Amino acid sequence: MNSKILALFDFCETITDFQTLERYLPFIGRHNRHYSRLQNALRRRIYRVRNIIRRRILHKPAIEYPRFEMFIGFSYERAKALAQDFVKSEVLPNLNPLVIQKLHYHQQMGHTIVIVSGGLSIYIEEFAKLFDIRHVVAVDLEVKSGKLTGNIDGIHTMQERKLYKLDDMLDLSKYDLPNSYAYSDCASDVPLLSLVGNPCVIECGKNLRWAEMLHLPTMKGK
Numbered sequence: 001m002n003s004k005i006l007a008l009f010d011f012c013e014t015i016t017d018f019q020t021l022e023r024y025l026p027f028i029g030r031h032n033r034h035y036s037r038l039q040n041a042l043r044r045r046i047y048r049v050r051n052i053i054r055r056r057i058l059h060k061p062a063i064e065y066p067r068f069e070m071f072i073g074f075s076y077e078r079a080k081a082l083a084q085d086f087v088k089s090e091v092l093p094n095l096n097p098l099v100i101q102k103l104h105y106h107q108q109m110g111h112t113i114v115i116v117s118g119g120l121s122i123y124i125e126e127f128a129k130l131f132d133i134r135h136v137v138a139v140d141l142e143v144k145s146g147k148l149t150g151n152i153d154g155i156h157t158m159q160e161r162k163l164y165k166l167d168d169m170l171d172l173s174k175y176d177l178p179n180s181y182a183y184s185d186c187a188s189d190v191p192l193l194s195l196v197g198n199p200c201v202i203e204c205g206k207n208l209r210w211a212e213m214l215h216l217p218t219m220k221g222k
Helices: 011-015 020-029 041-059 076-094 097-108 121-130 161-170 187-195 209-213
Strands: 006-009 112-120 135-144 147-153 181-184 198-203 218-220
Touching (some): 006 097, 020 076, 020 112, 076 121, 112 121, 112 161, 135 161, 187 209
Parallel strands (some): 112 135, 198 218
């Protein structure tokens, strides 16, 4: 019989009280000289033209344009450093304290903690280091020659795809899932919540009728 217990935590509006990707993208864009949204008007026009040309070049061979334009050509190491700044300035001041209490409880119990998110691993991993969390399932960014391409590396970890990447990382067959835990605010995480015997929906101001219909327990984040 498996004795290892999982405690799965969504990140945005679960551990944090906001959507982190929506803030991180413009945060990076402000520091990337290749991105068109620069404060200097002349540079902004130059890089906007370059982005248009890049789009046309990729369009001809039917290559999909990178998902995250603000990352194109940006140093991965610089992005990692900025991710640390982002965690300190944006994430840490906006945590859900009751969820953090749950996280600490599971750590004290010796459970395997995993952050499972549709956000970017580049900053979630920096957060995880601060809380001694070893496992992060999130969206990885493609890196070539030390620079970000703007593309995703691998699968986009949303809905059931979170389960696929989680299983690839840990081998779920080795865990006692009926006695494991999962925390999320979002209806798209029903597959994740359904994986374990102790799901919990975090109240974050959204309509939770779906949780009521599924008879899922809820808790406030703060």
